[in-house]
Amino acid sequence: MSKGVLVDLTKCIGCGSCTVACKLYNDNKFEKDSPAIGENPKLTDENWTIVTAKKTEKDGQPVWRYVKQQCLHCEHPACASACFAKAFQKTEEGPVIYYPHLCVGCRYCMLACPFDIPKYQWEKSFPLVTKCQMCSGKVAKGEAPACVSVCPTNVMTFGERDEILALAKKTIESDSKYVKHIYGEKEAGGTDWIYISDVPFEQLGFRTDVTTTPLPEYSHSFLKYTPYVIVGWGSLLTGMYLYTKRRNKIAQEEKKDVHL
Amino acid sequence: MAATNTQSWSFRLTPTRVLLFILAGMAAAIALWRLIVGLGPTTNLNDQWPWGLWIGFDVLTGVALAGGGYSTALIVHILHINKFNEIGRSAMLTSMLGYLLVMAGLFLDIGQWFNFWRPFVSWGYHSVLFEVFWCVSLYTTIQVIEFGEILTERVAKPWHKFFRKIMPFLLIVGVLLPTMHQSSLGGLYLIEVGKLHPLWWSPFIPLFFLMSSFFVGPAMVAVETSLAGRAYNHQVDLKVLRGLAKIGGTLMVIYLALKAIDFSNRDAWQYVFAGGLESNMFLLETIGGVIIPLIILISPWGKTRSGLVTYGALTALGVVVNRLNVVITGMVNYYGPGYIPAWTEIVVSAGLVAGGILAYCFIVENFNILGHHEEHEAA
Numbered sequence: 280m281s282k283g284v285l286v287d288l289t290k291c292i293g294c295g296s297c298t299v300a301c302k303l304y305n306d307n308k309f310e311k312d313s314p315a316i317g318e319n320p321k322l323t324d325e326n327w328t329i330v331t332a333k334k335t336e337k338d339g340q341p342v343w344r345y346v347k348q349q350c351l352h353c354e355h356p357a358c359a360s361a362c363f364a365k366a367f368q369k370t371e372e373g374p375v376i377y378y379p380h381l382c383v384g385c386r387y388c389m390l391a392c393p394f395d396i397p398k399y400q401w402e403k404s405f406p407l408v409t410k411c412q413m414c415s416g417k418v419a420k421g422e423a424p425a426c427v428s429v430c431p432t433n434v435m436t437f438g439e440r441d442e443i444l445a446l447a448k449k450t451i452e453s454d455s456k457y458v459k460h461i462y463g464e465k466e467a468g469g470t471d472w473i474y475i476s477d478v479p480f481e482q483l484g485f486r487t488d489v490t491t492t493p494l495p496e497y498s499h500s501f502l503k504y505t506p507y508v509i510v511g512w513g514s515l516l517t518g519m520y521l522y523t524k525r526r527n528k529i530a531q532e533e534k535k536d537v538h539l
Numbered sequence: 540m541a542a543t544n545t546q547s548w549s550f551r552l553t554p555t556r557v558l559l560f561i562l563a564g565m566a567a568a569i570a571l572w573r574l575i576v577g578l579g580p581t582t583n584l585n586d587q588w589p590w591g592l593w594i595g596f597d598v599l600t601g602v603a604l605a606g607g608g609y610s611t612a613l614i615v616h617i618l619h620i621n622k623f624n625e626i627g628r629s630a631m632l633t634s635m636l637g638y639l640l641v642m643a644g645l646f647l648d649i650g651q652w653f654n655f656w657r658p659f660v661s662w663g664y665h666s667v668l669f670e671v672f673w674c675v676s677l678y679t680t681i682q683v684i685e686f687g688e689i690l691t692e693r694v695a696k697p698w699h700k701f702f703r704k705i706m707p708f709l710l711i712v713g714v715l716l717p718t719m720h721q722s723s724l725g726g727l728y729l730i731e732v733g734k735l736h737p738l739w740w741s742p743f744i745p746l747f748f749l750m751s752s753f754f755v756g757p758a759m760v761a762v763e764t765s766l767a768g769r770a771y772n773h774q775v776d777l778k779v780l781r782g783l784a785k786i787g788g789t790l791m792v793i794y795l796a797l798k799a800i801d802f803s804n805r806d807a808w809q810y811v812f813a814g815g816l817e818s819n820m821f822l823l824e825t826i827g828g829v830i831i832p833l834i835i836l837i838s839p840w841g842k843t844r845s846g847l848v849t850y851g852a853l854t855a856l857g858v859v860v861n862r863l864n865v866v867i868t869g870m871v872n873y874y875g876p877g878y879i880p881a882w883t884e885i886v887v888s889a890g891l892v893a894g895g896i897l898a899y900c901f902i903v904e905n906f907n908i909l910g911h912h913e914e915h916e917a918a
């Protein structure tokens with residue numbers, strides 16, 4: 280079964296320890312002009328996770344909330360289905376991981392991801408796509424990802440997806456401060472990282488118009504016709520080719536007859 | 540015809556051609572630079588806008604415009620409508636050159652270009668791009684082989700018989716493959732649901748791409764033969780152009796009707812006259828690129844050469860705008876404005892076209908392309 284992480288946004292204090300742990304574990308550079316925390320951080324090839332400080336409103340009062348962002352490790356990842364080189368693959372344990380040696384660099388995955396997670400090494404001669412790998416090595420051993428274990432306020436809970444989903448349901452039901460929506464339960468057909476919050480998700484910058492149909496199905500709804508097109512259209516073309524050719528030949532011969 | 544065995548190769552250098560050479564040379568230099576330093580320094584692409592002019596123009600538009608090859612192949616060689624024979628070869632030549640340029644554009648756009656062969660062995664069949672990639676590369680190969688028939692009229696003559704033998708097979712596969720990849724280029728955008736503006740995103744986008752790539756064929760033929768006609772003093776019979784345009788025009792009417800039905804189904808009419816960038820660009824593509832050309836075709840002007848050329852040029856431009864709208868305009872609302880092509884991107888695109896024109900001129904002047912009347916016995 281897939282592992283997942285439940286992120287309880289009400290507990291986050293925006294300290295950014297998780298972003299540091301991520302960089303240390305994955306050996307990513309700290310870059311001055313693209314910070315991983317603050318009011319305007321950006322996911323980049325070096326920032327695989329960021330924490331955005333959001334000034335928003337709750338019950339008419341201005342409040343600050345902190346939103347951790349990274350790959351959601353979709354159950355039906357659009358990135359993996361879009362990749363024609365199989366450079367993105369979903370592992371059995373849950374993480375969607377990247378195999379750099381397979382990548383062609385077409386960047387279709389970046390367009391396909393409904394959450395705009397994959398980023399590119401634009402400044403390199405031979406750039407690669409980058410994104411959170413959910414510390415797949417750790418997860419394979421049953422350990423939590425680096426960011427999860429370092430969090431001082433226990434924002435994140437690592438576990439089997441159905442268990443953390445049950446936990447999320449219990450939490451939002453037992454406490455009225457939570458909005459009744461588990462982000463990632465259904466979005467894009469379900470994700471392994473799920474979120475709960477006491478402020479509506481659209482106020483926090485989450486994309487709430489994401490389809491609940493798994494995205495690979497959109498491609499499949501088209502590709503499934505390919506074999507029929509090859510066989511059907513192929514034989515139709517051959518048929519037309521032979522038919523019209525013969526028809527022309529007969530017409531020519533008839534013409535000759537008339538002349539004679 | 541002009542090209543017989545003893546004649547030497549000819550290529551006139553006119554001032555326009557020198558200019559084209561300079562443009563192509565600049566593009567080649569920038570391309571080399573891009574292959575060495577990467578995409579960041581040489582393009583305006585960024586994390587928000589991973590695809591830009593090279594995909595939008597060089598690849599998507601290039602493939603659509605080169606579609607003239609397969610629609611004429613279908614009409615001339617599969618349906619054997621003999622009156623269209625004389626444009627068969629030049630349309631197929633433009634198409635082959637178009638695809639070679641598309642391959643070049645694609646090669647420049649991919650980051651790990653030395654890995655370009657990967658998808659052949661990785662077998663990522665769940666991706667629409669996989670179908671595009673296979674079909675486009677196979678089709679380019681097929682077109683080059685098809686060209687072998689013409690080539691062997693002059694060089695490596697013993698092979699000529701062989702090429703004529705395999706032509707029918709090549710022609711059939713050569714219509715089948717474009718049918719697939721023209722539609723799958725639209726299919727690429729199915730997964731952009733919720734990102735691509737509803738004026739363009741549709742479950743039928745593959746069909747729209749297919750149809751427009753087909754009806755742009757006759758339009759391109761009208762433009763191309765008149766250009767070549769002026770340069771080489773070889774005017775294609777008006778009746779031929781008109782006949783082709785009628786086939787194209789019929790398809791354009793069906794295309795409009797399907798769009799209308801699709802808009803009603805998805806409740807998308809509200810966006811058409813909403814004003815703003817998207818709706819204006821959409822109206823431009825639809826009115827300027829489909830409706831006006833249709834009106835020209837129906838009017839008496841559509842029976843004259845200038846009318847047909849105008850119809851052709853507008854239709855082709857309409858398809859260009861449509862493809863760029865899908866790749867760029869339709870994504871602005873989601874990604875925000877953050878991409879304007881860099882001058883380097885524009886020069887490379889223009890240089891590719893310039894190179895294509897030069898190659899066309901060279902081939903036309905040295906091989907039997909224009910005024911090839913007789914139907915192949917084998918085909």
Ligand code: SF4
Binds near residue numbers: 351375391410
């Ligand atoms: S969030 Fe995006 S990058 Fe992550 S698995 Fe889903 S589709 Fe792929």
Ligand code: SF4
Binds near residue numbers: 361365367
């Ligand atoms: S950029 Fe690489 S990982 Fe992304 S779709 Fe293309 S080949 Fe696959």
